[in-house]
Amino acid sequence: MIKAEGLTKYYPRTVAVDHISFEVEKGEIVGFLGPNGAGKTTTMRMLTCFMPPSEGTAKVAGYDVQEQPLEVKKRVGYLPENPPLYPEMEVLEYLEFVGRLKGVPNSKLKQRIDEVVERCALGDVLKKLNGKLSRGYQQRVGLAQALIHNPDVLILDEPTVGLDPKQINETRRLIKSLAGEHTIILSTHILPEVEQTCQKVIIINKGKLIATDTVERLTQRLRGSELLAVEVDGATSALQVQERLEKVPGVSRVTLKSTTDHRYRFEVETTKGASVRPEVARAVVEAGWNLYELHTAAMSLEEIFLQLTATDQPSATGGDR
Amino acid sequence: MRNAWILCKKELKSYFASPIAYGLMAFFAAIAGYFFYVAVAIFVTRSIESQMMGGGFPMNVNEWVVRPVLMNISVVGLFLIPMITMRLFAEEKRSGTMELLATSPIRDWEMILGKWLAAFLLYLAILGISALNMLLLFLYGQPDARPILVGYLGLILQAGGLLALGTFLSTMTKNQIVAGAATFGVCLLLWVFDWVSAYETATWAKVLSYLSVVTHFEPFSKGILDTKDVIFYISVIVLGLFLTARSIEALRWRA
Ligand SMILES: Nc1ncnc2c1ncn2[C@@H]1O[C@H](COP(=O)(O)OP(=O)(O)O)[C@@H](O)[C@H]1O
Ligand SMILES: [Mg+2]
Numbered sequence A: 001m002i003k004a005e006g007l008t009k010y011y012p013r014t015v016a017v018d019h020i021s022f023e024v025e026k027g028e029i030v031g032f033l034g035p036n037g038a039g040k041t042t043t044m045r046m047l048t049c050f051m052p053p054s055e056g057t058a059k060v061a062g063y064d065v066q067e068q069p070l071e072v073k074k075r076v077g078y079l080p081e082n083p084p085l086y087p088e089m090e091v092l093e094y095l096e097f098v099g100r101l102k103g104v105p106n107s108k109l110k111q112r113i114d115e116v117v118e119r120c121a122l123g124d125v126l127k128k129l130n131g132k133l134s135r136g137y138q139q140r141v142g143l144a145q146a147l148i149h150n151p152d153v154l155i156l157d158e159p160t161v162g163l164d165p166k167q168i169n170e171t172r173r174l175i176k177s178l179a180g181e182h183t184i185i186l187s188t189h190i191l192p193e194v195e196q197t198c199q200k201v202i203i204i205n206k207g208k209l210i211a212t213d214t215v216e217r218l219t220q221r222l223r224g225s226e227l228l229a230v231e232v233d234g235a236t237s238a239l240q241v242q243e244r245l246e247k248v249p250g251v252s253r254v255t256l257k258s259t260t261d262h263r264y265r266f267e268v269e270t271t272k273g274a275s276v277r278p279e280v281a282r283a284v285v286e287a288g289w290n291l292y293e294l295h296t297a298a299m300s301l302e303e304i305f306l307q308l309t310a311t312d313q314p315s316a317t318g319g320d321r
Numbered sequence B: 001m002r003n004a005w006i007l008c009k010k011e012l013k014s015y016f017a018s019p020i021a022y023g024l025m026a027f028f029a030a031i032a033g034y035f036f037y038v039a040v041a042i043f044v045t046r047s048i049e050s051q052m053m054g055g056g057f058p059m060n061v062n063e064w065v066v067r068p069v070l071m072n073i074s075v076v077g078l079f080l081i082p083m084i085t086m087r088l089f090a091e092e093k094r095s096g097t098m099e100l101l102a103t104s105p106i107r108d109w110e111m112i113l114g115k116w117l118a119a120f121l122l123y124l125a126i127l128g129i130s131a132l133n134m135l136l137l138f139l140y141g142q143p144d145a146r147p148i149l150v151g152y153l154g155l156i157l158q159a160g161g162l163l164a165l166g167t168f169l170s171t172m173t174k175n176q177i178v179a180g181a182a183t184f185g186v187c188l189l190l191w192v193f194d195w196v197s198a199y200e201t202a203t204w205a206k207v208l209s210y211l212s213v214v215t216h217f218e219p220f221s222k223g224i225l226d227t228k229d230v231i232f233y234i235s236v237i238v239l240g241l242f243l244t245a246r247s248i249e250a251l252r253w254r255a
Helices: A040-047 A069-075 A091-101 A106-119 A135-147 A165-178 A191-197 A215-223 A238-247 A273-286 A301-310 B002-017 B019-052 B061-085 B087-095 B098-102 B108-140 B145-170 B176-198 B203-211 B213-221 B227-254
Strands: A002-010 A015-024 A029-033 A055-060 A076-079 A153-157 A183-188 A200-205 A208-214 A227-233 A251-260 A263-270 A290-298
Touching (some): A002 A040, A015 A040, A015 A055, A015 A208, A029 A040, A029 A191, A040 A055, A040 A153, A040 A183, A076 A135, A091 A135, A091 B002, A106 A135, A106 A165, A135 A153, A165 A183, A165 A191, A183 A191, A208 A215, A238 A251, A238 A263, A263 A273, B019 B061, B019 B108, B061 B108, B061 B145, B061 B213, B087 B098, B087 B145, B087 B176, B087 B227, B108 B145, B108 B227, B145 B176, B145 B213, B203 B213, B213 B227
Parallel strands (some): A029 A183, A029 A200, A076 A153, A153 A183
Antiparallel strands (some): A002 A015, A200 A208, A251 A263
């Protein structure tokens, strides 16, 4: 339903999105995960034809965002980071306006409005001014606006940001209920949000794609392993070391990486995280070998994510024009 | 075209949802009424004077009332126009609703046309109020109708052009005050450009004077309908809307 290839956006000083490729199947809910400034908003703006990519292509619902933007726009509902509401309009008036704007025929308009009003539970505020609504209601009107033309694809930019926990729960439930009928991409910088609402996750940081996986596998990897690099010298054979290391509790797999003058380099996959490191060190030393090196070889997803969220500032939102 | 109309209606509603439209209408009614009163007062005094000196009584109402009133209204228009156009795009950019418009299945020109049309219709409504004064003339005098109609056509065309330029300037910033000030500056320039022709006859002065809205409005106020003036104003409208379209396009690339 969505296919991005080498999607790139340059700004005068930064590469906001750096050759990102991914695919989203029909009916999936995909989480776009990354800290502030990762390039989430920029990517979404390219997918919604708000702005053209500097390089690369994207196809949404079968149409190229640059070749046939009108066709794409007809099939995409977009909730930007700040709900695009006119404060002086009443909710009902606003939904009518957006419905017409999105090309809903007059004969179907009332039915569509009734539907989104029910979905987003807006019945009580139809006659209220947008500008007078609470943040939670504004977000719901924003969602209703994105749904009004019953689009194939929904693109939601940080749909739960700025909401209180109760509202967050409601919004997540609402989004989940939309899956299946609509293909949904939502961006977030909160990991649990992805775990709770999405089936697939695309992690980006500093404009680059870091990982894309199903949420199940991602969480498995998050709970589990750390990758250690271990360098040992003084053993008679690599196999000997390998067997010894495999006996250390918490080690799930040991692979020989290289051998130089009886110095063996292994990659050790663990299941329990950092606590395994002293055990590995002890095992090597107790066997009478020399331990040359012991450190985490690759960042685990957890570490990636810790790093991601460490740069997370509550208010600084990019994408300012 | 349906899309342009959808946007036009939305803009009109928002003009009338805030005090702007009513304020401008009241202000304009007052000031146009004042001009009218002054012009009529002068006209009556002069007529009596002229009659006492043995001149013919019915002096030309068109020359003495209609023309100065139209000239004054055209100048006041220069002040109104920035207030009408300043929010058109600046406010959408500031509040983030530009993201809604730009991701909706409408073409840029539909959006631009709709917004300009709304500003234009509001101006027509405001202008309509001053036309009520003119009706009084028909009750108490025998003015020539044609010059009045031509004069109003001139006012409408001039406003169309300046509103288009104002629409363009409103795309350049998200601060509507800045947009309004810039539009006011442009209107002012296009007004005073004509002044150089009073003392300078060099080519540059002729060019400046040609660009001035006053130069092109004067014939209208006298009831003279000249195609070259009509073409001038229509070119300004087209230029303004064209610049708006380019600016919106550039916004996308820079966004
Ligand atoms: N209009 C812009 N001009 C220049 N740089 C921008 C603009 N918009 C965003 N950026 C930069 O692009 C990067 C990605 O921003 P953004 O897509 O908003 O990230 P996210 O939505 O993940 O927080 C940031 O470094 C941001 O500063
Ligand atoms: Mg963002």
